[in-house]
Amino acid sequence: MALGLAPQMSCSGVTKSDIRQKVWDYIEEHNLANFPRPVHHRIPNFKGASQAGEKLLCLQEFMEAKTVKVNPDKPQENARFLTLEARKTLLVPTPRLRAGLFNKIIPPPGATKEQLRICATSQGVKEYSVPVGLDASVQVDLIVVGSVAVSEKGWRIGKGEGFADMEYAMMVSMGAVSENTVVVTIVHDCQVVDIPEQLIDDHDLTVDYILTPTRIIKTDCKLPKPCGIIWSKVDTELLQRIPILNNLLYREKKAGRAVTIKNEQAASTNVVRNISVCVQEHNLENPSGSKRTVTVMESQDSRGITTVYVGNLPAGLRVSELKTLLRAHNAVPLRLTWQGAQRRAFLDYKNDETAENTVAALQNLKISGNTLRVELAKSQRASSHGGAT
Known part of the structure; x- marks a missing residue:
């Protein structure tokens, strides 16, 4: 270097x-x-x-x-x-x-x-x-x-x-x-x-x-450049963040190409609905307890989900950085609930074993000098908060 x-x-x-x-x-x-x-x-x-x-x-x-x-x-x-x-x-x-x-x-x-x-x-x-x-x-x-x-x-x-x-x-x-x-x-x-x-x-x-x-x-680079959008790596969250991707996906399917996005099969087998709810907040960021509207993603069957709490995130860290870190440690969750202002996140995994492996993989990990606090959390603790990404 x-x-x-x-x-x-x-x-x-x-x-x-x-x-x-x-x-x-x-x-x-x-x-x-x-x-x-x-x-x-x-x-x-x-x-x-x-x-x-x-x-x-x-x-x-x-x-x-x-x-x-x-x-x-x-x-x-x-x-x-x-x-x-x-x-x-x-x-x-x-x-x-x-x-x-x-x-x-x-x-x-x-x-x-x-x-x-x-x-x-x-x-x-x-x-x-x-x-x-x-x-x-x-x-x-x-x-x-x-x-x-x-x-x-x-x-x-x-x-x-x-x-x-x-x-x-x-x-x-x-x-x-x-x-x-x-x-x-x-x-x-x-x-x-x-x-x-x-x-x-x-x-x-x-x-x-x-x-x-x-x-x-x-550079005389020997590696080929991307040959187009790799749809198998595109998920619904990315489609929401980049609306033009939806247009390109529609064009691909209209042209008769067999295109499947990363979580399309899971999305078709689970009934997912958006519910707008008013949440009464009582915390240091909002001591007055004012209400705000959030979106809660509910699946038809959430049995077996185990949640991991990740705290002490550095101020200014972006959710994309955390996702990159999780991918690098083979700890990609089914769902990530991001609470950057509180410097924490909740990660949902399909079972106890996967969640425990994530806790072990992330133990004593540092980001920008901050040692992450990683532990198993009660699933209802995450589901009571909005901000899923």
Whole structure:
């Protein structure tokens, strides 16, 4: 790992979460980032991002590209500006894919250099863009993504939510990218690290070039890029978070393709209903006992469910980070009830044995310096709370 990080990390048993944490900690400890801080759970806005972005101008693939997709994070702002300045078509993904796949940036007629810089900012992306529909005929020639860590072999780790991977898979489904579409990431030198190959899955996006403030690295990556959406890894929770996935799923089925999502069979065999209830809360966060409406997911038969309590979660931890950690320890629950404000979560498992194995696997585990409190919990303790994810 770059800049002296290697001795602190063994490849044996290392997870993506471990690597993210090391990189985030290193950047913070060495004051290598600009606003927003801290960089944890973000694509770091590292010092020198603008200079690293300038190296796009050295790539023949960028010079020849007509349409470039650049992620919306702050460290790629200069990449967006350079794309607009070169009079190329700029596509920017919608934040967290909530409102579609991406937007096309349309600068004002005769825009000056200063106006183009404004168009490249996050606010400018909102003000000077039009949505691109799934039926649009788009051919993306080059993609710029952010990373938390990347190896010289082209293996990439994002912030843990999988949006860059999903964006690429969606573009494959749309026919917007091909095997010749070049993928570039822009990072600080310290983010170029050793990544064990066993951590890279078939849905992970790999990169062809790494641009840093001091280097251009051509990875010659041997692993193939995702060949489309892997529907067997998509669950109903993801469909709810990313509505455009529902449209793509409908298209796949309408085209006669045999597509089954991860928990479709379970969803069809259990009667699940949404019930809006008013919950009287009496806790430190809500001492007045005011009411709020929550959604409780009830299945027809919840017998045999054993719940695990996970407490002392670090402040600011995202549910996606916890899910990544659970996957890394083979502890994926049937249901996760997230209570981030209280820094705790409840995990439902199909039986006592699975729950006890999870407790054993997570014992003494630390996240951001916090030792997790993990123990068996009474199932009714979880079912009395909302927030299932």
